[in-house]
Amino acid sequence: MLRYLIPLAIFLTLAVFLAIGLTRDPHELKSVLINKPAPEFRLPQLKAADKTISNEDMRGKVWLLNVWASWCVACREEHPYLIKYAQSGVVPIYGLNYKDRREDALATLDELGDPYTASAVDFDGRVGIDFGVYGAPETYVIDQGGTIRFKYVGPMMPDVWKEKILPVVQELNRQGTSK
């Protein structure tokens, strides 16, 4: 009896582990920057090239940093939702225009609308490296003190917004006001 049960047990264990493995997305990497200060940057703004934007400008409030580009197809997918999220006024969304031509980026915003309070231009992707960006779109939730609290890779569709982003933002806002 045992000589049949042991191989069966081994098979079942293996099957369970492999089944768990199938449900995981190998492209989703855990960011090492969670609960670390957001990398410092000072970049030209997309719509006002003579002005710069730095994470110092957002200190004291919870904000989202959304990495996007005109060439990024998945970014177009989330774009109409970004506009809705921005209109809801829950949290300001700042853009990091990643490795993009200015004219392409501006044309995209003209065409689809502009959900961003402001977009920073990361032309050569150097600030992207500091943030550990490996594929647009990516969205970071940054708290009042400038610490990264959450990162989402991929288009931020309504279910992600509702179940992952909003709870983090609301919790941070609550903590911020009670202090």
Place this chain on the structure above:
Amino acid sequence: MTRLRLVPILLICLLAPFAKAQVQEEEVPSDDPVIEQRLQNLSRELRCLQCQNQTLADSPAGLAADLRREIRVQMKAGKSDKEVVAFLTQRYGDFILYKPRVTFTTYLLWFGPFVLLLGGLYLLFTYIKQRRDSIPEKPLSADERRRAEELLASLPGKETP
């Protein structure tokens, strides 16, 4: 009919140059051969995060080119290989290393195979021992002994004991 079907394909080909593309500066190798060599060696141990089954050395992805450029800049600034690796893991995590570090979470990965090997050897030896013990010692009968001696004697070129 087939010619008509080609029309949309041709149109797409004509439009392709107008498609928006990622800005990618051309990769300029360093003028210092020592740095290029160090980059070659180091980038073979680093993972490209865009196409995860390629090393940073082989990958044509934009991010890989950016990271190679960054590594060149840092090496030129006098950073050691160790410092460059630290810079990358602080941003992208240990996943960027093709050879996982020996940490508590990777013990199973590093030592698991040896544990399995030892376990297998133990099972093998106990099995052999069990089998040997289960075969009973049985002395030959007088008749069998005589036949065995006859057989041995019939072997060519052998002296009987």
